[in-house]
Amino acid sequence: MTTNYHTIAFYNLENLFDTFDDKFTFDNDFLPKSDRRWTEKRYRKKVRKLGYTISNVGVKTSKKLPAIVGLAEVENKLVIDDLLNSKFLKDTSYDYVHYDSPDERGIDVAMIYDTSVFEVINSEVFPLDLFDEDGSRDYTRDILMVEGKLNNERMFFIVNHWPSRRQGAEESEPTRLLASSKTLEVISKIKAEEQDAKIIVMGDFNDGPFNKSVKQLVHAEDLFNPMEKLKSFFRGSLSHRKQWNLFDQILFTTNFFEYQKGEHGFSKADIFDREFLRQYKGKYKGNPFRTYVGRKYKGGYSDHFPVYIHLKQS
Secondary structure (H helix, E strand, O other): OOOEEEEEEEEEEEEEOOOOOOOOOOOOOOOOOOOOOOOHHHHHHHHHHHHHHHOOOOHHHHOOOOOEEEEEEEOOHHHHHHHHOOOOOOOOOEEEEEOOOOOOOOOEEEEEEEOOOEEEEEEEEEOOOEEOOOOOEEOOOOEEEEEEEEOOEEEEEEEEEOOOOOOOHHHHHHHHHHHHHHHHHHHHHHHHHOOOOOEEEEEEOOOOOOOHHHHHHHHHOOEEOHHHHOOEOOEOOEEEOOEEEOOEEEEEEHHHHOOOOOOEEEEEEEEOOOHHHEOOOOOOOOOEOOOEEOOEEOOOOOOOOOEEEEEEEO
16 A cells, blocks of 8 residues: 655745835835845845745655645745746646735735645635734734645645744733634634544744643644654754744644545654755854844845645555
8 A cells, every 4th residue: 555645834934025115014124225135136046945945845755745835924925926936836736825914014924735636625814913002903914724625635724923022932922822812713613614624733833832822722622733742952943042942833633643544644743954954154053044144144045944744645
């Protein structure tokens, strides 16, 4: 009996902005005449590199491109189109689901998928209602839900990019707990219609596997988080002040452990931290090779490594 492996991945692309000024968002840092000098040449180079990365995630085991990739930090449809038309992805059968979110910086989540194995049935976004101390609205990324069929098996994908730790981990924790609660609402909505739904929750949670916001998902809806076993002192999906963090995670309902003929079961999880994605010298050696450090252009890929799981189908 042959086992077929499918890769489900998540990748924070680190500020994938186009070079045009959007009057409705704070994208001024990513313009040709900004301090960062975000030129067309730099943009195209980044897009090509990200396409190369995506084309390699999980391929060693699956022998094919990822079936599903959740994305964070894309500015709009244009940058996703450019990504899918770039050198290493242009001959693939990828399509995408994307909605413009109200995020103040103009960054959204999205999901790309291989149309030869996945068919979208329905998609929806769920806004996160956050408010500042003065009562004004704090606009952030929506949560994206995509329902579809992976090789004719119905499943649901929830793509997240929770509020950052910019104000400090503790100070900003309540916002991520709210995001976690909103994600639980989405899961409850799915389960109200299909009790035994197969659900995969992915994203940059800006919290690790053992933080309250992520633990809340695991306990409230009986999800399994394979990333708990991957987190270590020496490894993560991003590095901050010489400490590894694993904010990028993929969780799923425990029915992915019920192996039935023709259905998809969980096989393994990993961080895609290959050598070409790492800083190769200097004080940040071994860290993700990023596009910018502050305002200084480095020409790398992203400040995050992708994470992925393999589903096996017998």
